[in-house]
Amino acid sequence: MLKRRTFLASATAASAVAGLGFKPARAQAAWPTRPVTFIVPWGAGGGTDQTARIVASLLEKDLGQPINVVNRTGGSGVVGHAAIAQAAPDGYTIGMITVEIVMMHWQGLTEFKDTSYTPLALMNSDPPGVQVKADSSYKNVKDVVAAIKANPGKLKASGTGQGGIWHVALAGWLQAMGLKPDTVPWVPSNGAAPAMQDLAAGGVDIVTCSVPEARAMLDAGKARSLAVMSPGRNPAFPNVPTLKEELGIDWTISAWRGIAGPPGLPANVGAKLVASLDKAYKSKDFQEFMAQRGFGTVWGDPQGFAKHMAADDAKMGSVMKALGIAKA
Amino acid sequence: MDTALAALYLIADPYVLFIIVLSSAFGLFVGAMPGLTATMATALLVPITFFMPPVPALAAIVTASAMAIFAGDIPGALLRIPGTPASAAYTDEAYAMTLKGQAELALGAGVVFSAIGGIFGTIVLVTAAPALAEVALRFSSFEYFWLVCLGLTCAVFIAQDSAIKGMIALFLGLTVALIGLDNPAAVPRFTFGVTDLMGGIDMIQAMIGMFAIAEVLRAVAAANLRLPPPKPVSGPIFKGQWLLTKKYPVQIIRGSAIGTLIGALPGAGADIASWITYATSKRFSKEPEKFGTGHVEGIVESGAANNAAVSGAWIPALVFGIPGDSITAIVIGVLYLKNLNPGPTIFLEKPEIITALFTVFFLANIVMIPFGWLAIKSAKQILAVPREVLMPIVLMFCIVGAFAINNSPFGIGVMLVFGVIGFLMEDNGFPVAPVILGIVLGPMLEQNFVTSMIKSDGSFLFFFERPIAGMLGVTTLAVWGGMAWKGLRALRPVPA
């Protein structure tokens, strides 16, 4: 009787050990053995979704397993970013994180921030431009600055929601010129497209969204881009100068997108992913796709990506505090 | 010309044509099946259209909804049970015709004048929408604010029995719209720390709940789901329709025009169009005494009206993002998912898709004639599908559909809650459509009000300063004033 019980117990223990030993071995050695879920915190069809889908299709080709892009939308990205951070760190759930991850925690919207992930690769970065209506009297960005200084509070700007990336871009720019961040009141909008329409309709004076977002209206001749907030000019719009060239100030900012997994991703899974992402980034398919849409490409390996996020986090924090939208 | 060619290229794709055929069959089945409505057909299509390119996705919705509205006539005539609410107005009339041995004439009138009404509505859509879009390009938040106010006012007209209940339904919808982070101040409201609520209540999930789950609940709570055997249809269907066309030209045009107009009014759709035109048909008829005894005149007029409304509803949906009925409320959601944000700019940025969409409208209403004929001929088989098997399957589709919107089980919970709310509301005479109007228009109202106040530095005068805004503003205030005056007079006790 006793013998039998011991036997049973040891058999259970043995199988438990075997089970424990088996699972990580399978996860590590042969990853991926089943489809991988790729979470996108933004809606289908948008810039983040398009970028994620091209990256996922290239990963799929390289890794030999389906990469399922899943849009977990809502709450201005909070829901999807949380889903990536909270996923099981087995390599079967990764996702695309965006600049909002170093902004939302300052507003107290989420506890997750840049350090809540295993960064894998930074792949895209789009700086904002300073857009005005096609028939406005401002010939260049200096005219705009003069108008802002002459009548503080009169010009209105838009481009995204309250406290969004382009709002911070505007506020940081004003601060860099020694002005108060609310010298140009922000008109919240549901994204860049409605803001550009409102610009064309004469509802607002300035839109500080990214150049690819403004492109349709720029190409249609309904708006003009006066400057970009990046270190160098955009190859797709070589005639648009940088803020540094025009005003001699050092304010640069960008909306970026990168790939990350939940914290504690096994090192070999991470290494395999980074190698595959590097291949995807260098591929002609990716570069052509991004160039065609006017999306900027930039590569950051895990360390570079982490450093980039940490620097951005500090930058966003200081501007958002000045704007009064960061929680103490 | 380039646009027309590009649109033709988009439509002539065998895949798109295949989708049109499939969704025709789907729409006819759902419409003919009592308890499944055209809105439900659209809601159930959403997760599938998710993964299609925009043109086939929209083609599926257009075809299925147009077919479903017509097919609702079939069980109305053969069983005296309307297949969709849009056929309810003349169900008794059609059934009376069937009893007189005129089922063929009633159903034939249904399909022929549905197609004519649908084409009439499409012609109005094709001419009016781009022209309106041209004007709307110059709209800023001030104009949109008034437009949304006017749209919300329509909730009163949707509620046919009680204006108070209509307004309460509207405000419940506005309350739902408060939830989440997506407001101008970007402050989480009514989220109670729940991350899933940050994104707010998804409109499509709420609609699957209110229009499909509520219906499934009603069905499972019914004692017997089996339908009685339908009356047979044997004779030729199109015989005599040409005579009807020559006899009732005024009715056809009046029905189509009123139907298109009601469709274009925010929130009011095919069902209201058919009630109103059945009434106008009777009022202006030379033989009103024949109504209710199996007289085809009313069927001609309101049969045309309900399909005209389906097309008309797309006018405000495409141009302003304001839903003309509950089907286009879902369409707006789908457009956003496809990154085809409705608004005047869509006519500039994606003209080929708009032209393709218009072509699909014509196509759908033309193929309605042969497909409708088939559906009428196979009515017996369609109505023999056991509903006790169908309803649980619909429930499962709803679950998967609600999940697919944002891949979260939370969405299924949202659907469940709204299913119960929709069920309770309908039991108590609260119209459901204003809730949808509130959910869609609430964020627009707040957004346009707050941004206008920021632009005007807090001055209300700006709401009247721009010429179009001023005109819209004065109209809105006049409508409200008129309604308040009427309401007050109704409250005052009549002196004896």
Next chain:
Amino acid sequence: MKINDLVAGVVLFALAVLILVYAQTLPPMPGQRYGAAAFPTVVALGLGGFSLMLAGQGWRERRPDTRWIEFSAWAHERHTRGNFVIALVLIAVYVLLSERIGFIPLSIAILVFLFLRQGVPLRRGVTIAVATTLAIQLAFSDVLRVPLPRGLLTEILW
């Protein structure tokens, strides 16, 4: 279930008061007069006003035999009442357990259960439930790539 207008009006009015109170706790928008609280306040006032009107209507139309809440026929019948509650519970069960158990087993279970309640013969019910579930799995998960939860079957099927 028919709820008397007076009861419905009072309940909705209470909801409006809650919204109003909650709205006043929302932070203002820096530098702006109309912030997060403005719109909820308007909605609460509107909802409250019309709720009172509804309650007033119910009060005026009350009669000695007025029932505050009246259940419809299905709620009196044990079987149909059971059907109603079961449908709600099954959806809730799906919400709570789908991630753990997975779509395929749960869907089959839910469908079989509902079919049996509606009087579908067992063998026919099981066949249709399995066929429907596999069809949905194939269409949505494999073709449309909706990540239907795999749950218990994760290790077996994938």
